[in-house]
Amino acid sequence: MIRVTGLMTNREVIASHDNAVDNLYDVDRQISSGKQFETPGDAPGRMGESLRINRNLSVTRRIIENAREGANRLKLMESILDQVGTLLIRAKGMAIRMANDTMTSEDRRVGAQEMKRTLEQMVSLANTKAGEQYLFSGTNVTRPPFHFTDPRLNPGSVVYEGNHREETVQQGFSPRQREAGLMPVTEAGDRILGDSASDPFGDKPFPVMRRFLVGLLANNQPEISRSIDELDRAIHFVTERAAVLGTRERAIRTTVNRLEKYTISQKTLKSQNEDVDIPKAVSKLALNQNFLALSTKASRDILRNTQNVLFS
Numbered sequence: 001m002i003r004v005t006g007l008m009t010n011r012e013v014i015a016s017h018d019n020a021v022d023n024l025y026d027v028d029r030q031i032s033s034g035k036q037f038e039t040p041g042d043a044p045g046r047m048g049e050s051l052r053i054n055r056n057l058s059v060t061r062r063i064i065e066n067a068r069e070g071a072n073r074l075k076l077m078e079s080i081l082d083q084v085g086t087l088l089i090r091a092k093g094m095a096i097r098m099a100n101d102t103m104t105s106e107d108r109r110v111g112a113q114e115m116k117r118t119l120e121q122m123v124s125l126a127n128t129k130a131g132e133q134y135l136f137s138g139t140n141v142t143r144p145p146f147h148f149t150d151p152r153l154n155p156g157s158v159v160y161e162g163n164h165r166e167e168t169v170q171q172g173f174s175p176r177q178r179e180a181g182l183m184p185v186t187e188a189g190d191r192i193l194g195d196s197a198s199d200p201f202g203d204k205p206f207p208v209m210r211r212f213l214v215g216l217l218a219n220n221q222p223e224i225s226r227s228i229d230e231l232d233r234a235i236h237f238v239t240e241r242a243a244v245l246g247t248r249e250r251a252i253r254t255t256v257n258r259l260e261k262y263t264i265s266q267k268t269l270k271s272q273n274e275d276v277d278i279p280k281a282v283s284k285l286a287l288n289q290n291f292l293a294l295s296t297k298a299s300r301d302i303l304r305n306t307q308n309v310l311f312s
Contacts, residue, residue, distance in 0.1 A: 046273050053270045054298045060259050060266070063170050067256050070169040070185030074249035077135050077187060078127050081242035084193070085235055087118050087125075088205060091168030092231040095212055098224050105219040112216035119156055119209050123148065126189055139161030147207075149197050156213035158206040159197035160190035171255050183248055183255075192241045205234045 099113050126136050127144040137145035145162035171181035194204025197214070201207065208230045215223030 015154040019188075034126060045228075049273050050270060053266050053273070057263060057266050057270075060263050064256055064259050064263070065114065066169045067171075067252050067259070070167075070183065071249050071256065072251065073130050073135065073185050073254040074245050076128070076130055078249065080128050080135065081192065081238050081245065082168055084183055084205065085238045086232055086241065087122055088209075088235045090210065090240060091115060091209060092228060092235065095224055095227045095231055099221060099228060100214060101221075103221075108216045108219050108224070112172055112213055115213050115216060116156065117210070119158070119206075122193070122209065122240065126193055134162070136187055136192070137295055138188045139163060139165040139167050141186075141304045146193070154197070154210075155194045157200070158194075158208035158210070160188075160195040162189055164188040164191070169252060171252075181227055185248070187245070191236065203230065203233060203237075205238060208234045248281055 035107040054089075091280040094111055094115060098108050103111075123146050126146045128135050133141035134143065134145055137143065140163045143161060146158050147159055147161070149157040149159055165186075166184045168182035168184050171183050188203075190206065194202045194206040194208075196202070196207040200206055200210065208227065211223065212227035212231065214220075215227060
């Protein structure tokens with residue numbers, strides 16, 4: 001038979017009393033801070049989970065910021081190419097008129113002056129900046145990508161001075177690019193608009209516009225007539241490239257929407273892991289207070305009984 005002495009009972013009651021005090025302190029701290037833990041020692045498992053979630057949120061936030069910036073850039077580039085397409089359509093209309101047998105050399109000289117202005121507008125659009133960065137210069141974003149060469153020696157000749165490197169945004173969560181997927185958000189302008197200095201016989205807008213302008217200045221009807229089909233192909237090419245940029249922009253917006261939903265779910269998990277359910281905590285606080293009161297009374301009763309035995 002195991003004999004339970006008064007000393008053992010007293011120790012158990014004191015231990016229960018101490019536990020009740022600790023529990024009461026923990027619940028009171030949680031209610032005051034609104035958090036289930038403040039230091040790793042309070043809840044190591046929960047702290048580790050919160051750190052993991054915080055890392056996910058930090059990575060996702062950077063991806064979203066870069067993706068939004070890239071999407072805005074692509075949208076602006078698409079808009080610029082739409083405007084270039086409009087100018088090319090105007091040039092095609094001019095080519096159709098100037099190819100007519102009734103046009104004189106003076107008519108074509110006047111038409112050439114109008115096409116010079118149109119070409120200047122195209123170069124200005126191609127040198128558009130988003131903030132402090134040029135859009136169509138590859139990654140060489142601090143310098144304008146296009147400028148005219150000597151107008152007397154090479155009228156209408158436009159040279160490209162950007163590079164052909166790409167800037168991309170991440171399309172997923174993995175830090176490994178192959179798994180994450182990358183979307184280009186920059187363009188080398190000469191791959192869309194051409195370079196009439198280095199490729200004067202190219203089929204992109206700037207070389208085609210230069211040949212049309214030279215044909216007008218020279219009153220060269222066959223050259224002007226050829227420009228009609230060339231401008232038509234250039235219009236289709238620019239329209240297609242604008243559509244590609246629009247597709248990229250929409251894909252990135254979809255990624256942003258998906259990542260924003262993921263962020264909300266991660267924040268919900270973090271809240272569930274860290275935040276205190278106040279009604280439950282208050283109920284637990286009241287329970288611990290009652291238990292502490294009972295434990296204190298029991299401790300007093302044991303101490304009184306012990307004193308009676310010792311001093312009776």
